[in-house]
Amino acid sequence: xxxxxxxxxxxxxxxxxxxxxxxxxxxxxxxxxxxxxxxxxxxxxxxxxxxxxxxxxxxxxxxxxxxxxxxxxxxxxxxxxxxxxxxxxxxxxxxxxxxxxxxxxxxxxxxxxxxxxxxxxxxxxxxxxxxxxxxxxxxxxxxxxxxxxxxxxxxxxxxxxxxxxxxxxxxxxxxxxxxxxxxxxxxxxxxxxxxxxxxxxxxxxxxxxxxxxxxxxxxxxxxxxxxxxxxxxxxxxxxxxxxxxxxxxxxxxxxxxxxxxxxxxxxxxxxxxxxxxxxxxxxxxxxxxxxxxxxxxxxxxxxxxxxxxxxxxxxxxxxxxxxxxxxxxxxxx
Amino acid sequence: xxxxxxxxxxxxxxxxxxxxxxxxxxxxxxxxxxxxxxxxxxxxxxxxxxxxxxxxxxxxxxxxxxxxxxxxxxxxxxxxxxxxxxxxxxxxxxxxxxxxxxxxxxxxxxxxxxxxxxxxxxxxxxxxxxxxxxxxxxxxxxxxxxxxxxxxxxxxxxxxxxxxxxxxxxxxxxxxxxxxxxxxxxxxxxxxxxxxxxxxxxxxxxxxxxxxxxxxxxxxxxxxxxxxxxxxxxxxxxxxxxxxxxxxxxxxxxxxxxxxxxxxxxxxxxxxxxxxxxxxxxxxxxxxxxxxxxxxxxxxxxxxxxxxxxxxxxxxxxxxxxxxxxxxxxxxx
Numbered sequence: 001x002x003x004x005x006x007x008x009x010x011x012x013x014x015x016x017x018x019x020x021x022x023x024x025x026x027x028x029x030x031x032x033x034x035x036x037x038x039x040x041x042x043x044x045x046x047x048x049x050x051x052x053x054x055x056x057x058x059x060x061x062x063x064x065x066x067x068x069x070x071x072x073x074x075x076x077x078x079x080x081x082x083x084x085x086x087x088x089x090x091x092x093x094x095x096x097x098x099x100x101x102x103x104x105x106x107x108x109x110x111x112x113x114x115x116x117x118x119x120x121x122x123x124x125x126x127x128x129x130x131x132x133x134x135x136x137x138x139x140x141x142x143x144x145x146x147x148x149x150x151x152x153x154x155x156x157x158x159x160x161x162x163x164x165x166x167x168x169x170x171x172x173x174x175x176x177x178x179x180x181x182x183x184x185x186x187x188x189x190x191x192x193x194x195x196x197x198x199x200x201x202x203x204x205x206x207x208x209x210x211x212x213x214x215x216x217x218x219x220x221x222x223x224x225x226x227x228x229x230x231x232x233x234x235x236x237x238x239x240x241x242x243x244x245x246x247x248x249x250x251x252x253x254x255x256x257x258x259x260x261x262x263x264x265x266x267x268x269x270x271x272x273x274x275x276x277x278x279x280x281x282x283x284x285x286x287x288x289x290x291x292x293x294x295x296x297x298x299x300x301x302x303x304x305x306x307x308x309x310x311x312x313x314x315x316x317x318x319x320x321x322x323x324x325x326x327x328x329x330x331x332x333x
Numbered sequence: 334x335x336x337x338x339x340x341x342x343x344x345x346x347x348x349x350x351x352x353x354x355x356x357x358x359x360x361x362x363x364x365x366x367x368x369x370x371x372x373x374x375x376x377x378x379x380x381x382x383x384x385x386x387x388x389x390x391x392x393x394x395x396x397x398x399x400x401x402x403x404x405x406x407x408x409x410x411x412x413x414x415x416x417x418x419x420x421x422x423x424x425x426x427x428x429x430x431x432x433x434x435x436x437x438x439x440x441x442x443x444x445x446x447x448x449x450x451x452x453x454x455x456x457x458x459x460x461x462x463x464x465x466x467x468x469x470x471x472x473x474x475x476x477x478x479x480x481x482x483x484x485x486x487x488x489x490x491x492x493x494x495x496x497x498x499x500x501x502x503x504x505x506x507x508x509x510x511x512x513x514x515x516x517x518x519x520x521x522x523x524x525x526x527x528x529x530x531x532x533x534x535x536x537x538x539x540x541x542x543x544x545x546x547x548x549x550x551x552x553x554x555x556x557x558x559x560x561x562x563x564x565x566x567x568x569x570x571x572x573x574x575x576x577x578x579x580x581x582x583x584x585x586x587x588x589x590x591x592x593x594x595x596x597x598x599x600x601x602x603x604x605x606x607x608x609x610x611x612x613x614x615x616x617x618x619x620x621x622x623x624x625x626x627x628x629x630x631x632x633x634x635x636x637x638x639x640x641x642x643x644x645x646x647x648x649x650x651x652x653x654x655x656x657x658x659x660x661x662x663x664x665x666x
């Protein structure tokens with residue numbers, strides 16, 4: 001049975017959302033889950049759910065790295081943080097993967113430091129799933145694991161993202177795009193122009209440059225960029241979604257005062273939110289490290305936590321890391 | 334009387350939107366407008382509007398640079414394009430400024446080439462006005478005039494943006510932010526870290542780094558970044574707005590079938606669109622060139638064209654370019 005560690009303390013609603021999500025995952029997926037964090041709090045939360053017959057255990061960790069904490073300081077001082085203890089379990093082979101909704105910087109740094117990078121990989125990349133106008137999401141990477149990347153690193157991001165899209169998202173020939181400021185080959189900065197040439201000559205389904213405007217159209221499955229750009233793009237999208245949602249809530253409540261109107265608008269909202277909410281896809285995989293590492297939003301719902309655990313499980317079953325190592329070897333030779 | 338040239342042929346709905354916008358501007362602003370483009374088409378459009386007593390004239394240009402055309406080829410081959418003829422009028426001093434909703438790349442290149450850069454400025458920057466959750470918009474620059482910028486260039490963008498926010502948007506102490514991937518000083522790439530130090534030591538109201546997520550919060554008035562990042566951020570926002578709008582239109586029409594519902598949702602939509610639509614703020618100024626150059630969206634409405642003309646007029650009245658030259662001189666010495 002596959003065993004996944006869940007940082008139970010990191011998220012905004014921890015440990016409620018985490019524990020609830022773990023219970024849902026254990027019910028649906030027939031796997032073992034190790035909840036890492038304050039055992040007293042976790043036990044209290046677990047009491048609220050039916051857990052008979054489920055394989056859920058707890059490993060105590062006395063510290064938590066909060067969202068706004070300096071990652072450098074936290075990693076040095078908090079040796080018994082839930083994210084560190086959980087990641088340690090992966091390193092020791094006691095679990096196959098880890099899911100965390102905590103401080104993203106701390107999760108990234110801990111994974112890189114404690115698990116290390118795959119042999120053929122230069123730098124790991126954080127890959128976010130974006131909603132699109134089509135049925136399936138688009139994978140954007142890197143969204144913040146690296147800034148100031150070299151062309152070869154972006155090339156490897158493409159190979160890793162393609163493997164993930166194929167093995168986990170089930171897309172047979174993932175369309176790979178390069179995020180730039182115009183569709184033509186000559187458009188872009190020095191970095192993207194160099195990456196364009198590398199991708200063009202690789203045995204990938206490389207479609208070409210993609211503009212920011214087209215990211216959500218669903219015409220690409222894997223979109224490659226430097227971690228600085230990717231982070232800005234992702235966060236701008238989140239910020240705009242938030243603003244639009246707030247404005248619309250206000251607008252709709254102003255104009256639709258009748259109960260039926262409110263009811264309908266709630267349903268409309270739910271559909272809308274499902275499409276736009278990144279968490280629905282279950283968190284962002286950190287590709288290129290030794291282990292399955294899935295990083296969730298701080299405000300992840302129990303459903304999002306469950307989905308992230310499912311992605312971690314799929315990641316292990318499909319041996320994504322073995323495939324990535326091989327693919328990069330082939331592309332490099 | 335201030336005279337502004339309008340490229341009447343560039344936009345998606347040209348010359349209808351342009352001519353209509355010019356008429357609105359001439360009515361409201363008591364200025365002269367020179368419409369540049371196919372005189373036959375322009376005359377036909379003008380007939381649809383009451384123009385008695387308005388100062389609108391036409392200068393013929395036989396060619397148009399289309400949206401999808403290669404800028405390099407178009408600039409070489411189309412010597413009589415509307416954008417080129419209109420920009421020439423600025424260079425000759427026949428008009429004080431130019432507004433175009435045509436091919437952005439062509440407008441940028443033509444302005445840089447024909448008008449030249451202000452004496453103290455290293456590179457011009459295109460500045461877009463973003464809607465925010467607060468009453469006033471935020472100025473994001475550069476959004477595509479330059480890729481691969483140096484730190485000193487981004488510093489100049491901050492100075493130019495600050496001048497524009499003060500003189501045109503009427504903000505007394507514009508809050509300046511640097512677009513990055515974390516609020517702390519140490520977060521960012523090599524470029525932003527260097528720019529951070531420059532801005533910190535300048536006599537500007539520099540608040541610090543701003544994350545993509547916070548761009549729409551209205552906590553900064555001027556947000557500085559490299560043209561590659563800015564272009565991606567802007568276009569990602571546009572793409573997401575488009576997707577959300579389409580999804581919501583579908584959702585609302587599914588759920589709100591009654592006529593009154595549709596009516597209400599149209600009003601709600603209008604409010605929403607007004608806040609999110611960049612065009613409402615009247616186009617993006619190209620800061621740092623000799624002349625007032627305002628670049629609009631291809632799909633600009635007549636109202637957006639009118640607003641852009643108003644910005645061009647304000648730009649001239651407030652002598653923004655003189656102030657920018659002086660400010661950069663002060664900051665450099």
